[in-house]
Amino acid sequence: MLVKITSRAWALDILAQMHRGVPGRQATLIAATGAGRTAFGASLAHLMELGVVMRNPGHGHPLRPEFVLTEQGVVAAAKADEILRAAEESDTKLLRKSWTVPVLALATRPQRFSGFKAGLGAITDRALSTSLQKLEAQDWVTREIDLSERAPFPTYQAVNAGARISQVIGLVGSGEAGTTDPKVFCARLRVS
Numbered sequence: 001m002l003v004k005i006t007s008r009a010w011a012l013d014i015l016a017q018m019h020r021g022v023p024g025r026q027a028t029l030i031a032a033t034g035a036g037r038t039a040f041g042a043s044l045a046h047l048m049e050l051g052v053v054m055r056n057p058g059h060g061h062p063l064r065p066e067f068v069l070t071e072q073g074v075v076a077a078a079k080a081d082e083i084l085r086a087a088e089e090s091d092t093k094l095l096r097k098s099w100t101v102p103v104l105a106l107a108t109r110p111q112r113f114s115g116f117k118a119g120l121g122a123i124t125d126r127a128l129s130t131s132l133q134k135l136e137a138q139d140w141v142t143r144e145i146d147l148s149e150r151a152p153f154p155t156y157q158a159v160n161a162g163a164r165i166s167q168v169i170g171l172v173g174s175g176e177a178g179t180t181d182p183k184v185f186c187a188r189l190r191v192s
Contacts (some may be wrong), residue, residue: 001050015047015073015076017029019069086161104141104166110155111157132156
């Protein structure tokens with residue numbers, strides 16, 4: 001579910017703004033997030049497909065609908081707000097990249113490339129490599145070479161703002177980091 005929510009650029013921002021009390025109308029949410037209309041519309045439709053946001057029944061004009069969080073959406077929005085607050089204001093652009101948050105979720109402890117692949121399943125080698133490079137350039141992930149075995153290998157671990165975000169997500173150690181079940185994900189969000 002974490003992968004699904006963050007696969008659209010503005011999904012975290014929309015959820016966080018709704019959690020902060022911004023009215024659930026398109027114009028106010030666009031102004032609050034700074035998203036363009038097309039990208040915002042795609043992200044909002046995506047959140048509705050996932051069942052975390054829905055049209056407010058009986059409220060709003062047909063051309064200017066109002067949106068509300070579902071029960072699962074309330075939990076996801078609270079977590080999205082925590083994630084955005086854990087990053088400095090200038091760094092939130094990196095959080096809009098598809099694999100940033102899921103990779104950070106698994107980077108709480110030193111992790112090999114294959115460990116990320118196993119935990120994220122659907123990620124390609126290129127997407128993972130690119131994400132790790134961007135996170136390393138942002139100083140959210142550190143790369144170290146482990147020389148303890150015969151064949152040295154790199155390990156990656158969240159640091160600085162990346163470590164704060166990883167702790168906020170709090171999925172590592174639960175055995176559910178790679179889950180795609182919305183109920184399991186939201187149940188895990190309630191615990192942390």
